Amino acid sequence: MKLALVVFSATGNTAKFARKIKGYFKSLGMDTDVYDITARANRQEPMDFKAYQGVVFGFPVHSLRAPKVVRDWLCTLDGHGKKAALFFTFGGFSVHPAHHSTQKLLADSGFNLVASAQFPGAHTFNLGGWQAFADRPNATDFTLAKEYAGAVVQRFTGKDTGVLGDLDPGNYSQEQLDVFESLRFKIITRLPGRKDRDCRMCMACENACPAGAMDAVAGRADPEKCIACLGCVANCPDKALSINDTRPFWAIKLDMGKTSEQELNQQQGKIYL
Ligand SMILES: Cc1cc2nc3c(=O)[nH]c(=O)nc-3n(C[C@H](O)[C@H](O)[C@H](O)COP(=O)(O)O)c2cc1C
Ligand code: SF4
Ligand code: SF4
Structure with a gap:
């Protein structure tokens, strides 16, 4: 088969x-x-x-x-x-x-x-x-x-x-889920981008971006297209791309999920x- x-x-x-x-x-x-x-x-x-x-x-x-x-x-x-x-x-x-x-x-x-x-x-x-x-x-x-x-x-x-x-x-309608999805850069994450670090300009982040959102030369993503998958951040060979510190939202997220770190893991x- x-x-x-x-x-x-x-x-x-x-x-x-x-x-x-x-x-x-x-x-x-x-x-x-x-x-x-x-x-x-x-x-x-x-x-x-x-x-x-x-x-x-x-x-x-x-x-x-x-x-x-x-x-x-x-x-x-x-x-x-x-x-x-x-x-x-x-x-x-x-x-x-x-x-x-x-x-x-x-x-x-x-x-x-x-x-x-x-x-x-x-x-x-x-x-x-x-x-x-x-x-x-x-x-x-x-x-x-x-x-x-x-x-x-x-x-x-x-x-x-x-x-x-x-x-x-x-319990959520597709319209409510659309709203959750649209909040992707407003609460937990900020747009991925390249800040101070140099990079070898391999273009991998742009070529592999699932949404056609990343501009490797500018070192930033288009907020309208980017789906926040963070493939660009995870796969950059120079670790030159990053997102914000997500830790301030960690306790709130656990609270919203009515769970603890131990229980979740x-x-x-x-x-x-
Ligand atoms: C934008 C975004 C939204 C996510 N939403 C959820 C979610 O609703 N529930 C959850 O348990 N994990 C969520 N995750 C975590 C991913 O589902 C999880 O890390 C997954 O294994 C990533 O798969 P990958 O490594 O193959 O890309 C989310 C991740 C991203 C990037
Ligand atoms: S993947 Fe990393 S090294 Fe390659 S162009 Fe993008 S930021 Fe630069
Ligand atoms: S987070 Fe994902 S969709 Fe957004 S620019 Fe990076 S690779 Fe593209």
């Missing part, structure tokens, strides 16, 4: 799971082609999944949904009724509306979602000083990913005929079947 694994990963967590899951699929006799859609250039051509028996999508959670550029891209696909599976990586806070809204986007594009999952990954805003899932993913997280890969194969091959029902939409992933 031939599978496609489509991954978006700005700072590497989701890509780590994708590599592991591809390996688990291999051990189960599945041949998997991986498509990395993080760079904007990789989302320009129409993608055709006719050659595959199943498609797996792996994304980070951004403000309780898949990243905006991913949501837009999913609307361009034609799934031809194929079976699909989904997984998210998350940084310790809310995830579940992302399963529901992406399930709907995939259904609208003609995919039949048979499984979903969420796996812990260091929160992107740790780059500004947060301490959410700082040492994740760990071995336990990858064991759960192995279980997920096994369950996905069972569903794709029809050995497990169970059906994934409607996933929980949560003890969370495990989850599989939906």
Whole structure:
């Protein structure tokens, strides 16, 4: 059986799971082609999944949904009724509306979602000083990913005929989630940029930016386009790009999530079947 694994990963967590899951699929006799859609250039051509028996999508959670550029891209696909599976990586806070809204986007594009999952990954805003899932993913997280890969194969091959029902939409409307997303540079993070440090001007930040937002020469991002994925900050070879100190908002964020640092960091992933 031939599978496609489509991954978006700005700072590497989701890509780590994708590599592991591809390996688990291999051990189960599945041949998997991986498509990395993080760079904007990789989302320009129409993608055709006719050659595959199943498609797996792996994304980070951004403000309780898949990243905006991913949501837009999913609307361009034609799934031809194929079976699909989904997984998210998350940084310790809310995830579940992302399963529901992406399930709907995939259904609208003609995919039949048979499984979903969420796996812990260091929160992107740790780059500004947060301490959410700082040492994740760990071995336990990858064991759960192995279980997920096994369950996905069972569903794709029809050995497990169970059906994934409607996933929980949560308490927020899409309009409210749009508002959360629009606050990205107003409360916790400021726009990524280059301040005092010199850089080798490799252009990687501009070329790899998922949203076409970064101007490498100016050393700053366009606030209208930037999705705050922080891929540019994480991947700059000279560590010349940064965001603000996110620590002043850490206690408030924990309070809003009605959790403590210890409780948050003890969370495990989850599989939906
Ligand atoms: C703009 C933005 C919004 C995020 N929103 C959430 C969120 O709502 N809930 C959560 O648990 N983590 C959230 N995160 C953390 C990421 O989901 C997490 O760190 C993920 O593993 C990053 O994946 P990547 O390394 O593959 O890019 C957010 C990260 C970013 C950059
Ligand atoms: S990735 Fe870093 S080194 Fe390369 S152009 Fe951007 S800021 Fe400069
Ligand atoms: S400029 Fe914005 S969208 Fe582009 S890589 Fe940096 S944080 Fe992500």
